[in-house]
Amino acid sequence: MLYPMSPKVVELKRKLESFMDRHIYPNEERFYREAEELGPWKVYPVVEELKPLARAEGLWNLFLPESGHGAGLSNLEYAPLCEVMGRSHLAPEVFNCSAPDTGNMEVLERYGTEKDKERWLKPLLAGEIRSCFAMTEPAVASSDATNIESSIVRDGDHYVINGRKWYTTNATDPRCKICIFMGKTDPDNPDRHKQQSMILVPMDTPGIEVKRPLPVFGFYGVPDRASEVVFTNVRVPRENMLLGEGRGFEIAQGRLGPGRIHHCMRLIGLAERTLEKMCRRVRSRVAFGKPVSEQTVTQERIAEARIMIEQARLLTLNAAYAMDTVGNKVAKAEIAMIKVAVPNMACQIIDWAIQAHGGGGTSNDFGLTQAYATARLLRLADGPDEVHRNQIARFELKKYSNA
Incomplete structure (x- = not known):
């Protein structure tokens, strides 16, 4: 092999494959049935039943690099493990390695304050809550992220957020408690890549409306809980800004x-x-x-x-x-x-x-x-x-x- 696996990865892969055989593949039919019958606004019981089993076997937060919270694997070491989990739609969340939570946890780990980590990262790492990432917008070609029009305006000790987002994964999930929102704090900046910022928005903040789930080829909830979300005069504290204005x-x-x-x-x-x-x-x-x-x-x-x-x-x-x-x-x-x-x-x-x-x-x-x-x-x-x-x-x- 050009990229041989370390003994640690070999052992984790063996444990993952065993768990998949014992718990994931036998429950896939139930998972799809629950997703279809309960819809994207509900928690699927099979996922919650299997998560403690995965955590008990040490198969938890494997994605986190250079961190005391996960297995501390490099991208190269994580690759064969992530491939195993990718064999089933049920698997990634069971191991707390599903998008967009993985990306959001890495953002909080790198750029969040100690207060942010205690309030949001800790329960995400424990699989107690879920999160969403609000970037794409229906009104503009979001493949060019500089087109994003949502606004983040400073008002004293707060920011006021307005915008319409879609394909905001997880927003319909009742466990979704925190959103990382991308919008413009400096729309007139001549450097278009310094107009945007990212800010933490608790999902119970007044002014947030999850309008609807978005189907992917007719599927709701699998493979994605894609959602449309409207933010109207949503006020969040100034300290919720990640890293600083213009650094989105x-x-x-x-x-x-x-x-x-x-x-x-x-x-x-x-x-x-x-x-x-x-x-x-x-x-x-x-x-x-x-x-x-x-x-x-x-x-x-x-x-x-x-x-x-x-x-x-x-x-x-x-x-x-x-x-x-x-x-x-x-x-x-x-x-x-x-x-x-x-x-x-x-x-x-x-x-x-x-x-x-x-x-x-x-x-x-x-x-x-x-x-x-x-x-x-x-x-x-x-x-x-x-x-x-x-x-x-x-x-x-x-x-x-x-x-």
């Missing part, structure tokens, strides 16, 4: 890098699980006198899927190594490359698996439609493909600026 993009740089690579790690696990389902299905079905697995078109797709997964994994491990050794800012190209390559890989493999399952593949019985919704969503979340491709091209062209 600086915080985003620290937050989105790990978030993007975690998404890619999980998607590789989802693609592996999908390929397994595809192989089992085609070996068990007979068409035109022979198993579907013997049809050359099927074999070609299985071969291509294996190649694509291995390529994506190596690219992701390379990005993780770069983040660990040179930092997120220097590793921007590596992060951008995986953010394009991995969701596209997963979309293609899931599409082939749906085709191999026949009509049943388009139902909810095999977990493939839910998987596709996840993969397709991630071609947009944390920056669309087009933005990352443009960034990669600029990095490449810069090499020849003096040619």
Whole structure:
């Protein structure tokens, strides 16, 4: 292996896989049923039942690097563990490693005051509450985050917040107690990347209205509790400002890098699980006198899927190594490359698996439609493909600026 696992990671991976076999896979059907029947405004009992079991086995907050609160793993060490958790929609929250809580916890760990950490980080680390991240807006093309129009205006010892956000993950969850809100404190600043700030907004503050859950390909609550939220004259104390006015993009740089690579790690696990389902299905079905697995078109797709997964994994491990050794800012190209390559890989493999399952593949019985919704969503979340491709091209062209 180019990136061998340490004995510590090997043991954690073994424990994770055992937990998945004993508790996660057997409860997936119940999880999807509860999500469908209870909807995005409720807590799913199966998740709350399994969280204490995961914590008791030491499989908790594995994502946190350089911290006394988690396993203290590097990005490279966390990658194979995150891949295992990504094999099931149920798993990440059970291990307290789900978005956007992971990113929000890292923001609080790095940029929050001791008071913020006591009030918000501590219960998030314990899995007692959840959080949301309000950035994207329906009125502007939020792929260019400098377009964001929501306002954060200083008023004495408070800030007054106004704006309409959507795809604010977790906002419909009754356990969601804190929001990290991104808006403009200095809209006239000539440096467009210093107009924005991030501020902590308790979800019980007057003026916050969670308007509606947003379905992802018709799914509410799985794979995402996407929500539309309106903030009207929401007043929060001055000390809730993170790091200082005009530093929103600086915080985003620290937050989105790990978030993007975690998404890619999980998607590789989802693609592996999908390929397994595809192989089992085609070996068990007979068409035109022979198993579907013997049809050359099927074999070609299985071969291509294996190649694509291995390529994506190596690219992701390379990005993780770069983040660990040179930092997120220097590793921007590596992060951008995986953010394009991995969701596209997963979309293609899931599409082939749906085709191999026949009509049943388009139902909810095999977990493939839910998987596709996840993969397709991630071609947009944390920056669309087009933005990352443009960034990669600029990095490449810069090499020849003096040619």
